Amino acid sequence: MKILITGATSGIGRQLALDYNADGHEVIAIGRNEEALAELDLLGMTSHQIDLTDRAQALDFFATLTVVDLAILNAGTCEYVDLPEFDSAMVARVMRANVESMAISIEGVLPxxxxxxxxHLVGVGSSAAYLPLPRAEAYGASKAAVAYLIDTLRVDLARENIAVSLVSPGFVRTPLTDRNDFPMPMxxxxEEASRRIRKGIAERKKEIHFPKRFTLVMKLFGLLPRGLWLPIAKRMVKK
Ligand SMILES: NC(=O)c1ccc[n+]([C@@H]2O[C@H](COP(=O)([O-])OP(=O)(O)OC[C@H]3O[C@@H](n4cnc5c(N)ncnc54)[C@H](OP(=O)(O)O)[C@@H]3O)[C@@H](O)[C@H]2O)c1
Known part of the structure; x- marks a missing residue:
């Protein structure tokens, strides 16, 4: 398979790139970190330094490629709100990195x-989108948007037989979560995240979420009336 992976220089995307490459697939790896991209090149992948929030640069790049069998749109970031400051510039930054970059990638990769x-088109969202979590106003909103975007594309692309999957991980140890200063259950x-994602992709699952014991509880809490969820969420807020 010819597989394109965004956010392949770090964390989940990097592990997916390493594993698919080791399995003998042709991997096109996209990111910004030059050193990390060079390491992927040495392993036999084709890497490209692209800022996916730069629409012109990204679309010019996609136009140089031909057939892709599997596109894993994984690039993203996370920043948290720190009240009493509410920084709308930060919200815009997160939306740009997680939502706008995904829309640009979709425009480039669909042809x-x-x-x-x-x-097969795969978008990486987050189980954070299931329910309102403390300080996740920006990140959660961006991932809720990603979930809607991907789930809706599945509807519209069905008649073209393009499979569409949404990945909603719980907490995975990566540079992104290493920055977190709160408990990250389960x-x-x-490596485990990559295994779960690749298995779900191989089975062409519409929704890939893990670890199940975490994501199922999150989904269940997400079904609660917001009035019942509030006291639980309030207990999670740091004094
Ligand atoms: N880790 C978790 O617990 C977790 C849970 C749920 C969802 N997720 C989602 O999983 C995805 C990967 O997260 P991760 O934990 O692996 O994070 P990570 O280690 O920080 O990796 C993020 C990747 O995205 C790339 N990226 C970010 N902005 C980009 C841009 N403008 N243009 C091109 N590439 C860009 C980064 O590339 P450079 O470093 O080269 O710029 C990096 O390769 C994200 O969408 C995240 O929201 C993660």
Whole structure:
């Protein structure tokens, strides 16, 4: 398979790139960190330094490619709100990195997927989108938008037989979560996350979420009337 992975220089995306490459697939790795990209090149992947929030740069790059069988749109970031400050510039930054970059990637990659005989588009969201979590106003909103974007694309692309999957991880140990200063229940290692994602992709699952004992509880809490969820969420807020 020819596989394109965004955010392949770190964390989940990097592990996916390493594992698919080791399995003999052709991997196109996208990120910004030059050193990390060079390491992927040495392993036989084709890496490209692209800022996916730069629409012109990204679309010019996608236009140089041909057929892609599997596109994993994983690039993203996380920043938290720190009240009493509410920084709208930070919200815009997170929306740009997580939502706008994904929309740009979709625009670029769709024509390439259409050239494949078994195309598959995968978007990485987050289980944070299931319910309102403390300080996650920006990150949660961006991932709720990603979930809607991907779930809606599945509807509209169904008649073209383009498979569409949404990945909603719980906590995974990566540079992104290493920055967190709060407890991360059931955090798993990146190798395990890659294994779960690749299995879900191989089975062409519409929704890939893990670890299940965490994401199912999150989903259940998400179903609660907000009035019942509030006292639980309030207890999670640091004094
Ligand atoms: N780790 C978790 O617990 C967790 C849980 C739920 C969802 N997720 C989601 O999983 C995805 C990967 O997260 P991670 O934990 O692996 O994070 P990470 O280690 O920080 O990796 C993020 C990746 O995204 C790339 N990226 C960010 N902005 C970019 C841009 N403008 N253009 C190109 N590449 C960009 C980074 O590339 P450079 O470093 O080269 O710039 C890096 O390769 C994210 O979408 C995240 O929201 C993670």
């Amino acid at each position: 390439l997927l259409r050239q494949s005989s078994a195309p 955090r798993i290692e990146v």
